[in-house]
Amino acid sequence: KAGVTQTPRYLIKTRGQQVTLSCSPISGHRSVSWYQQTPGQGLQFLFEYFSETQRNKGNFPGRFSGRQFSNSRSEMNVSTLELGDSALYLCASSFNGGSYEQYFGPGTRLTVT
Amino acid sequence: ILNVEQSPQSLHVQEGDSTNFTCSFPSSNFYALHWYRWETAKSPEALFVMTLNGDEKKKGRISATLNTKEGYSYLYIKGSQPEDSATYLCASMNYGGATNKLIFGTGTLLAVQP
Numbered sequence: 001k002a003g004v005t006q007t008p009r010y011l012i013k014t015r016g017q018q019v020t021l022s023c024s025p026i027s028g029h030r031s032v033s034w035y036q037q038t039p040g041q042g043l044q045f046l047f048e049y050f051s052e053t054q055r056n057k058g059n060f061p062g063r064f065s066g067r068q069f070s071n072s073r074s075e076m077n078v079s080t081l082e083l084g085d086s087a088l089y090l091c092a093s094s095f096n097g098g099s100y101e102q103y104f105g106p107g108t109r110l111t112v113t
Numbered sequence: 114i115l116n117v118e119q120s121p122q123s124l125h126v127q128e129g130d131s132t133n134f135t136c137s138f139p140s141s142n143f144y145a146l147h148w149y150r151w152e153t154a155k156s157p158e159a160l161f162v163m164t165l166n167g168d169e170k171k172k173g174r175i176s177a178t179l180n181t182k183e184g185y186s187y188l189y190i191k192g193s194q195p196e197d198s199a200t201y202l203c204a205s206m207n208y209g210g211a212t213n214k215l216i217f218g219t220g221t222l223l224a225v226q227p
Contacts, residue, residue: 004156033215042117043157043202043217056214090156098206099145101159102215 004105018079025093032074119218134221136203140184144206152199
């Protein structure tokens with residue numbers, strides 16, 4: 001079956017702008033999690049959505065938000081971009097999170113100038 | 114410990130060597146421990162998810178053990194091959210009140226020389 005897809009793959013934005021990233025999970029998976037990776041840091045958990053509801057949230061400012069649609073596709077939005085938001089953003093889908101394996105997408109590389 | 118820690122940070126071995134890495138995680142309110150392999154220019158790939166103390170899982174030449182009481186997991190690679198070169202990540206999920214989240218370590222970078 002098709003894997004996790006993310007769009008766009010690369011993005012360049014300027015400070016102060018906002019950005020929306022999209023993630024389409026594996027068919028049948030209801031949990032979508034978002035992660036940020038910056039140089040020297042491990043994957044930092046942003047949030048998890050399950051059945052259109054935010055189920056878990058990491059320690060990121062309110063500028064980072066997300067949502068999930070009825071078909072389990074998820075979007076992540078970052079408003080008022082800062083230089084420090086430059087990172088690789090990965091989404092991962094799983095059947096139900098927790099003790100289930102997560103399947104990662106290829107990521108979106110965001111550069112903020 | 115409050116974070117997930119992995120050691121060593123990096124490892125260089127010769128083809129055919131066996132190797133192992135360590136993942137330390139919070140033992141309180143433990144729920145699950147994940148291992149992933151992340152090759153350059155690819156997405157992280159799930160290796161194992163373990164939940165029970167004493168659990169041992171194996172996939173080909175790779176195996177992992179779990180000790181939830183003391184908060185550590187070992188990943189073993191037997192007879193390393195160049196294609197095993199990757200960053201190996203572990204992640205712990207612990208019950209945290211209203212928020213249960215997967216906390217990743219910074220990974221062990223393995224380079225296997227032919």
